[in-house]
Amino acid sequence: MFDAMQMEVLFDAARDASHRAYAPYSAFPVGAAILTSSGTIYSGCNVENAAYPVGTCAEAGAIAAMVAQGEQQIAGIAIYGARANPCMPCGACRQRISEFSNPTTVVITQGHDGSLQQHPIAELLPHAFGPRQLASTL
Numbered sequence: 001m002f003d004a005m006q007m008e009v010l011f012d013a014a015r016d017a018s019h020r021a022y023a024p025y026s027a028f029p030v031g032a033a034i035l036t037s038s039g040t041i042y043s044g045c046n047v048e049n050a051a052y053p054v055g056t057c058a059e060a061g062a063i064a065a066m067v068a069q070g071e072q073q074i075a076g077i078a079i080y081g082a083r084a085n086p087c088m089p090c091g092a093c094r095q096r097i098s099e100f101s102n103p104t105t106v107v108i109t110q111g112h113d114g115s116l117q118q119h120p121i122a123e124l125l126p127h128a129f130g131p132r133q134l135a136s137t138l
Ligand SMILES: [Zn+2]
Pocket: 057, 058, 059, 089, 090, 091, 092, 093, 094
């Protein structure tokens, strides 16, 4: 679990990323920031497209940035949506986060009262499908 200072730093990075979101169609800018096990922060924002299904979530952008730099272990991911408290990850992003998580990985969001909250990914995506299921078939 993260302490209050760690949550604030990561959440600030997510909020900063949301300011660069490309969300002209939904007007729902979102930012995400990942802290990896190495201590590095990677951020992403949602990027919409005129062909709506092509758009990507902020979490996907942050994960792509992390993987592109050679890291694959999410310690925590903060998500900020200016128009939603809390701004929880969508189902697809819960699966994306789970792929690079361990039992201590947390998702940090801002609650209705403005306080930061953390949720273990296993609580948001219980009984997740993951690499282990594929390994048993190989
Ligand atoms: Zn998503």
